[in-house]
Amino acid sequence: MWNEWRRPGPTAGQRRRDIGIAVIVLLCAIEVTVLVNSMGAYVFQDPPGLLAQVLWMVVLSVPLVVRRRYPLAVMLVVSALFIAAQVNRAGDTLVPSAILFLAIYTVGAWEQNRRVARWSRIGVIAAMFLWLGFSLVRALLGPKGDFKDAAGPMDPVLASVLYGLEFNVFFFLFAYVVGELAWSGARRRAQLEFQAEELRRSQEQNTRGAIAAERMRIARDLHDVVAHHVSVMGIQAGAARRVLDSDPALARDALQTVEQTARTAISELRGLLGVLRADSDTDLKAAPGLDDLPELFESARAAGLEVSHGVYGDAREVPSGVALSAYRVVQEALTNVVKHADAQHVDVRMRFLDSALELEITDDGRGRSTSTSSGFGLVGMRERLAVHGGSLEVGPRREAGFLVRASLPTLLEEKA
Secondary structure, three states: OHHHOOOOOOOHHHHHHHHHHHHHHHHHHHHHHHHHHHHOOOOOOOOOOHHHHHHHHHHHHHHHHHOOOOHHHHHHHHHHHHHHHHHOOOOOOHHHHHHHHHHHHHHHHHOOOHHHHHHHHHHHHHHHHHHHHHHHHHHHHOOOOOOOOOOOOOOHHHHHHHHHHHHHHHHHHHHHHHHHHHHHHHHHHHHHHHHHHHHHHHHHHHHHHHHHHHHHHHHHHHHHHHHHHHHHHHHHHHHHHHHOOOOHHHHHHHHHHHHHHHHHHHHHHHHHHHHHOOOOOOOOOOOOOHHHHHHHHHHHHHOOOEEEEEEEEOOOOOOHHHHHHHHHHHHHHHHHHHHHOOOOEEEEEEEEOOOEEEEEEEEOOOOOOHHHOOOOHHHHHHHHHHHOOOEEEEEEOOOOOEEEEEEEEOHHHHHO
16 A cells, blocks of 8 residues: 555645745855856856846746645756756856756655656656757867866866766766655655554554453452342341341341351452552452352351362362452352252362363252343353353253353463
């Protein structure tokens, strides 16, 4: 796409600078013309008067005002005026040559159609060399120049011709190359600006993705914490209400469980909400892991469930992210049993395989299937496991109850 890039037109500031450059060039041209006439150091014999020479300088300088807006037209006009000024022997050629150089350079740097820019400059340069050749032939056919101080090994006329040719080759080649470099530099700057903008958009997109992922993670954690602890608190509060008059001691134990569960929920919520406080220096409770599962089982037992727990394989430490996800899966599974299943017993099995941690939670309930519940628990489980490349299997068991089986790869994370 950058081979077809077109340089935008000049800005208002650049157009104002073109006016300033044209004024400076005109003042320099007038000064040089006055000095040349004052010294009598004319390039051409029998030049027109000083006023006519100044007018030629004005006519040559004025097109520079719009050189970046109409580069091709300015180059063609300046080229024609340059030859016309020499035909009329209009004073010195220093400043007119500088004006011609600036016009050729501007076409290379600003002309939108690159093919036109290339061939128009080549055409103007060829025309200038034809004019130079005509001028040399006219000079050779005219009166011989005075070379009385010549001391070199070459013929003075031949040396003069070679000097003029070599100077003009360098002059026009330099104008052509500098214009190309200016165009290439502008295109490179546009590429860098485009890449910088693409990078900024990519960073913004990544930031939005990271924010969305973090919000999703916090939402999953809040759901897990609130759903589990509130379910336990609701069951214990209902039990306390039912036995408040007949068995105050049992009611007291149930209310203690409610209080303890509420404190645990507040502690975990405080830890989760702490990530939203960038300047918080509070010593928050670490994220729960496999070592915190016994407390989770006790909470489920307090809700009236019989919980059995088995560990199989060589127990080892797993990455903190895997441990947290495993804890949340067990927590959500127990919460679903408490809320949705008329179960008496829950079996939690944890297997340490060579490259994975496998969890299996089964119950003997006959209540509503958790797979059809309207909550976000199973969705949250799948999202947690997907982060680690894990898998989830859920569904009713053939004999009775419900099965939750999760597999969390550990080998890649440990190597990382």
